[in-house]
Amino acid sequence: MVQSLNRLKESPSQTAGPYIHIGATPNHSGIEIYGNGGDLGRTLVGPDAKGERIVIKGHVIDGGGAPLKDALVEIWQADSAGLHNSPQEKRGKADPAFAGWGRQPTDGVTGEYRFETIKPGRVPFVDGRLMAPHVTFWIVARGINVGLHTRMYFSDEAAANTECPVLARVEHRDRVATLIAARGEEGGRAVYIFDIHLQGEQETIFFDI
């Protein structure tokens, strides 16, 4: 025998199941509870938040091409200066008017998710090089046994995307496109469409972080 490392094992993940919306967005699912605050993560951007207002929307699509209507999507991102609204952020103080964390269900009829947020600034990689602006995504649903981590990058940041040390790591270069959302417009505001494909030709790159 040797000394023990006395380390615990992470609790094993289990699927979020078909009723994740009851637990995570109860008001959306018709259970009016928790007072006026509503569902956590519904609003990211305060009135005084700095940066460009954008919309991110899309679908989570299964291997048969059908959108998931029972998924939950969470995002986490830096503010317009590249700082996170988190005590773990040691590089400076983030914009207090921007939460950085958002949570939305995919719609029970159409399967669409939608976030109103701001365009993030750049954040350094482990070695100090700047990563391209990105939004971190986490997706859970019935049939997903461990929550899926991915990232959304911006189509109008071609130069930054080219030098991003994370995107540079993708061996099969045609897959980089699965992480890049196309910029469009909706009522004078930038809209990025980010569809997440769980399987198939266009399978999104998911990360083991």
Added chain:
Amino acid sequence: MTDQGSFYQRDRGWHPPPFTPHYKTSVLRSPQRALLSLENTISEMTGPVFGHGVLGEYDNDLIRNWAKTGDPVGPRIIVYGRVLDENGHGVSGALLEFWQANAGGRYRHKKELYVAALDPNFGGCGRTITDDQGRYCLRTIKPGPYPWPNRVNDWRPAHIHFSIFGHAFAQRLITQMYFEGDPMIWQCPIVMGIPDRNAIETLVAALDRENSIHMDALAYKFDIVLRGRRSTLFENRTEGN
């Protein structure tokens, strides 16, 4: 010395794999390509904070947080425990959200197909935040098992779903709590997707007679472990990591 380094690599052999064909929905929802390995960056090592200010008085009391005309029907239970990291340290300020079926096994959801009755006094969700030691508790009624559309006659063991937010987005976790002594745990394709019996047992809450409240509620203990961080021994990482 504190644990300020990156998170321990997630042990993918301890978690259920993405593709578990006896759980049929996983067949078309499981990524087939290898995950892209990525060392933790600031984007994953940070995470939002949820202050106790977001909580209402009855948020962790499912017996009271939806009650309209009286208490919900069913065995009254308390679930308590700690949120720890893999180093055994309590995780303070962790947001826990939980949801479950009522005592008859019925969820309050419009897509629910099970004929068991809704309980007008039971909503089926709650939330809390751990204290400075990582402790939490909630009060509820014991959920019933329920049938679900998978194989012809599959039933879920009684369970409570838990969503846990630690200090970093990399720690994000959703899991389920089962109840000591339930034979249906070992018949469930969702549970049995976890390859290691020892891992499954960490999701089974222990009946705790000592902390039960006489003439009121049984107690179950359920600890949850989130990913832990490396110590930064001789590491010279770039500012911000």
